[in-house]
Amino acid sequence: VVATKFGVNWELPLGGGRARTFHDTSPKRVVEALEGSLRRLRLDSIPLYQVHWPNTGTPVEDTMEALARCREQGKIRYVGYANVGPEVIRGAFQVCRLESLQAPYNLLYRSIEGETVQCCAALGMSILAYGPLAQGLLTGKYGKGSVFGEDDRRHRLGHFRGEEMERGLTFVSRLEEIASGYGKTPAQVALRWVLEKPFIGSAIVGIKTPGQIEADAGAVGWRLSPSDLAYLEGEAIEGETPNNGV
DSSP: OOEEEEOEEEEOOTTOSSOEEEEOOOHHHHHHHHHHHHHHHTOSSEEEEEEOSOOTTSOHHHHHHHHHHHHHTTSEEEEEEESOOHHHHHHHHTTSOOOEEEEEOSSSOOTTTTHHHHHHHHHTOEEEEEOTTGGGGGGTOOOTTOOOOTTSGGGGOGGGSHHHHHHHHHHHHHHHHHHHHHTOOHHHHHHHHHHHSTTEEEEEOOOSSHHHHHHHHTTSSOOOOHHHHHHHHSOOOOSSOOOSOO
């Protein structure tokens, strides 16, 4: 199943240099972004087309009306939204059915639990979890001494600094303990924990090599015991949702 997103636009500066990006969910952008994706993906219809970010400059109803028209034309099969809460979801549903919500979710950040999960369940929506490994922190590859250059997005993520990182590493130690008992890696256990949640439809993981695909596949085909699930969860980090990514 092919899934892609739209909702970020960009402008190139006159003098050259890095493009300026901004959120854009206008009806015009819906059409031009969709046509571009169909062309690049060489598809006649995109199975799941998602709004990447909300845009306060465009009413959600206008965005949904444009998506509904595209779906009627057969260019989209299903519509999803990302990075929004119940209020936006319910508003969107008034115009066009949503099949999925893409949201950050892992052992450290569980802010969707509660009202957002309840809203999606009531509307029959699946949740696609991104960042299930907390941008690599839950793999066990990083520690207090890890340093990230300014060109590495982890350089600006709060859970790779200070007290947040220290708290995150307590979860890593729990993952390492549990993993040894199952013959798995910390990353596989972290992914398994996400997949155990009944409200999660799938977990989106970042891959750079064939070996990472094989390693991630080790998170399926087995279950964590109830006691191990309870031990892993402990206390989640509160605060700002991390930046989008895997």
